[in-house]
Amino acid sequence: MATRTSVVLNPAGYDLPDTQRRALRWTMYIGYAALIAGVFHGLANALSYAGISILGWFPGLSTYYQGLTVHGVANVLIFTFSFSNAFLPLLTARALSRPLHTGLLWASLGALVLGNLMVIYAVVGNRASVLYTSYAPLQAHWTYYLGLALVVVSTWIAMLNMWVAMRGWRREHPGERTPLLAYVSVASYLMWLLASLPIAVSFLGFMLPWSLGITETIDPLFTRTLFWFTGHAIVYAWLLPAYVSWYVLIPRQVDGSLISDSYTRIVWILFLLLSIPTGFHHQYTDPGISQGMKALHGVLTFGVFFPSLATAFSVVAALEIGGRRRGGKGLLGWVRKLPWGDPSVAAQILAMLTFVLGGATGLVNASFTMNQVIHNTTWVPGHFHMTVGTAVALTLMGVGFWMVPHLTRRALYSRRLALASSWVYTIGVLIFARGMISGGLAGMPRRTFLAEASYGSEAWRLPGILTGVGGTLMFVGVMLFFVVIGLTVVAGRKGAEPTDIPVSDTLTAPAKSGWEPVLDRLGWWAVAAIVLILIAYGPFFLGYDYTPVSPGFRLF
Amino acid sequence: MKIHTLEKAFLGAGLVVLLACAAALVYATFGMGIHLPGDHGRIDPSAVRSTAPFDAPGVRPLEDGRYEAVIIGSAWSFEPASVRVPVGIEIVFTATTTDVIHGFNIEGTRLNMMLIPGQISQNTYTFKEPGEYLLICHEYCGLGHHLMAGRVIVEDPAQFAEVR
Numbered sequence: 093m094a095t096r097t098s099v100v101l102n103p104a105g106y107d108l109p110d111t112q113r114r115a116l117r118w119t120m121y122i123g124y125a126a127l128i129a130g131v132f133h134g135l136a137n138a139l140s141y142a143g144i145s146i147l148g149w150f151p152g153l154s155t156y157y158q159g160l161t162v163h164g165v166a167n168v169l170i171f172t173f174s175f176s177n178a179f180l181p182l183l184t185a186r187a188l189s190r191p192l193h194t195g196l197l198w199a200s201l202g203a204l205v206l207g208n209l210m211v212i213y214a215v216v217g218n219r220a221s222v223l224y225t226s227y228a229p230l231q232a233h234w235t236y237y238l239g240l241a242l243v244v245v246s247t248w249i250a251m252l253n254m255w256v257a258m259r260g261w262r263r264e265h266p267g268e269r270t271p272l273l274a275y276v277s278v279a280s281y282l283m284w285l286l287a288s289l290p291i292a293v294s295f296l297g298f299m300l301p302w303s304l305g306i307t308e309t310i311d312p313l314f315t316r317t318l319f320w321f322t323g324h325a326i327v328y329a330w331l332l333p334a335y336v337s338w339y340v341l342i343p344r345q346v347d348g349s350l351i352s353d354s355y356t357r358i359v360w361i362l363f364l365l366l367s368i369p370t371g372f373h374h375q376y377t378d379p380g381i382s383q384g385m386k387a388l389h390g391v392l393t394f395g396v397f398f399p400s401l402a403t404a405f406s407v408v409a410a411l412e413i414g415g416r417r418r419g420g421k422g423l424l425g426w427v428r429k430l431p432w433g434d435p436s437v438a439a440q441i442l443a444m445l446t447f448v449l450g451g452a453t454g455l456v457n458a459s460f461t462m463n464q465v466i467h468n469t470t471w472v473p474g475h476f477h478m479t480v481g482t483a484v485a486l487t488l489m490g491v492g493f494w495m496v497p498h499l500t501r502r503a504l505y506s507r508r509l510a511l512a513s514s515w516v517y518t519i520g521v522l523i524f525a526r527g528m529i530s531g532g533l534a535g536m537p538r539r540t541f542l543a544e545a546s547y548g549s550e551a552w553r554l555p556g557i558l559t560g561v562g563g564t565l566m567f568v569g570v571m572l573f574f575v576v577i578g579l580t581v582v583a584g585r586k587g588a589e590p591t592d593i594p595v596s597d598t599l600t601a602p603a604k605s606g607w608e609p610v611l612d613r614l615g616w617w618a619v620a621a622i623v624l625i626l627i628a629y630g631p632f633f634l635g636y637d638y639t640p641v642s643p644g645f646r647l648f
Numbered sequence: 649m650k651i652h653t654l655e656k657a658f659l660g661a662g663l664v665v666l667l668a669c670a671a672a673l674v675y676a677t678f679g680m681g682i683h684l685p686g687d688h689g690r691i692d693p694s695a696v697r698s699t700a701p702f703d704a705p706g707v708r709p710l711e712d713g714r715y716e717a718v719i720i721g722s723a724w725s726f727e728p729a730s731v732r733v734p735v736g737i738e739i740v741f742t743a744t745t746t747d748v749i750h751g752f753n754i755e756g757t758r759l760n761m762m763l764i765p766g767q768i769s770q771n772t773y774t775f776k777e778p779g780e781y782l783l784i785c786h787e788y789c790g791l792g793h794h795l796m797a798g799r800v801i802v803e804d805p806a807q808f809a810e811v812r
Contacts, residue, residue: 227748377761462676540794645748
């Protein structure tokens with residue numbers, strides 16, 4: 093039997109100072125608050141596809157598209173990043189057995205709160221119904237752009253906090269390999285740090301001055317390209333925290349082990365290198381971008397599928413090891429022996445299973461030619477509700493089933509209700525995605541108030557109904573989740589909470605010599621990523637003639 | 649670093665699948681001639697209606713025997729709202745927008761383009777069946793986005809020539 097090495101410095105445990113736990117707890121609460129704010133609108137959007145409009149029931153809501161903006165901004169931007177701002181630094185501190193920087197923790201939370209207040213002001217007042225993609229020349233109130241930029245700044249501060257902790261640890265442990273849990277946490281946000289720069293440039297350098305009237309006009313293709321420069325990597329920024337849980341936490345939760353330390357680090361390096369230079373596959377149908385550049389990004393998008401394939405192997409292997417250690421026999425007997433009664437595990441395995449379908453549909457999106465059939469149809473939200481909407485969201489809910497008790501020092505309120513929430517959500521998303529994907533193949537448009545559209549199609553009827561039914565079940569699942577979390581926070585039993593984070597061990601220890609320590613040189617890998625980005629985006633931007641032709645339009 | 653045999657097989661098979669997908673794309677692009685919109689020139693969005701070919705939106709014959717359908721998108725309609733084209737002959741669709749970003753999607757076809765202010769969008773398609781096809785804007789463009797639609801009427805060449 094191979095030696096088993098922990099993914100953290102000290103497997104016996106480490107407790108963060110109370111003030112830091114409090115900061116992380118509130119950061120996480122903001123994420124969950126955004127999730128709940130967004131899913132009400134998600135329900136309204138899904139029902140619209142079934143021909144039912146419930147907008148009248150939302151006090152203060154002016155239009156369908158205002159609700160859709162709330163759904164997108166709150167669920168994919170605020171929820172994911174707030175949660176990661178709490179989750180990744182918590183794991184880094186645990187991995188290194190050292191506290192974070194308290195000032196940076198509060199600064200990150202402060203930027204997040206301030207950013208949220210500005211976005212809420214803009215969106216609630218119907219001043220920014222531009223959807224989360226924020227395509228110019230639809231023009232939002234300046235508080236929307238500055239608010240979202242502050243949310244990005246909060247992620248940078250969280251990244252800085254982790255980096256400071258890792259640097260400090262390395263100085264004190266020369267010649268040692270960085271504990272794997274810290275490595276993947278930092279590498280995830282390092283990728284995002286690089287990926288977030290184009291959108292920061294777009295929002296602060298172009299959108300903000302334009303919305304303030306400092307500049308009159310803007311070039312819509314330019315800012316749209318900057319958005320997608322960030323916009324594909326952003327989905328990996330949402331996904332990688334979920335991968336952190338699948339790789340290095342879940343094995344422990346199922347009594348398994350992670351198969352390889354180096355393999356895991358290589359997967360993160362591949363994501364660091366390949367997540368960003370792929371954005372043009374979101375712009376296949378755009379004018380003004382050459383087919384050659386689109387093809388290059390298409391190939392790289394296939395490339396970034398590879399580390400996810402590697403993930404599928406590693407994660408399932410860890411589950412199998414766990415199932416066999418728990419007494420599973422035969423080819424698939426180990427599946428039944430997995431701890432399905434643990435709501436944190438059940439949620440995340442369901443998230444993984446759904447992700448298989450999400451990944452497969454993603455290959456169609458990436459396909460240079462097939463993309464024309466499904467671009468901007470409901471196929472696309474059908475796809476991403478199985479990726480970010482389930483692989484990420486359901487994993488972050490599953491993580492919450494131990495993280496909320498861990499941070500509040502209260503036991504999970506109801507295991508059964510927690511289990512029910514994940515199953516209802518998963519059944520819901522599968523019905524929902526079946527509806528959206530089949531509708532998309534028949535040309536059903538996304539981002540469209542179909543309940544009151546001037547056109548329709550018989551071929552969209554059944555898909556629309558499935559979308560509405562599935563979306564309703566997803567809503568019920570999330571509501572059950574909030575009942576469990578809410579009751580845990582206010583009424584969970586004290587003294588019965590998980591005292592430590594579930595950290596795995598690996599079957600192959602990190603090598604101290606040879607080529608493998610090179611994997612830890614994240615700074616150099618970031619430089620390599622930048623080179624690849626320059627190759628993939630340089631020709632476009634060098635040859636681009638920035639022509640600001642569009643004044644702002646407020647058609648909402 | 650030791651890599652498990654099964655794992656090598658799994659990753660190898662995955663790589664083969666990805667390469668096969670890439671090969672299929674190359675075939676579709678070069679063998680079947682399925683193209684994406686590319687670089688087709690720029691236009692001032694505030695002067696669209698006085699710039700050729702958008703000064704005369706509608707269908708016109710091209711010298712090489714094909715037809716060009718010139719369409720303008722603006723919040724929240726297409727101009728012209730309906731175009732007639734012949735079946736079995738390649739049609740060049742040329743479109744742009746006068747205000748915000750719009751979508752341009754014809755049901756049941758692969759004609760799927762974004763209309764971006766300042767840019768001219770173009771792609772070609774040969775209809776195989778006569779009939780009426782829905783043209784919709786499939787990118788959010790403001791309050792009336794779900795009202796923005798048009799029609800493409802595909803006719804037999806004889807009927808098309810007669811009405812013309």
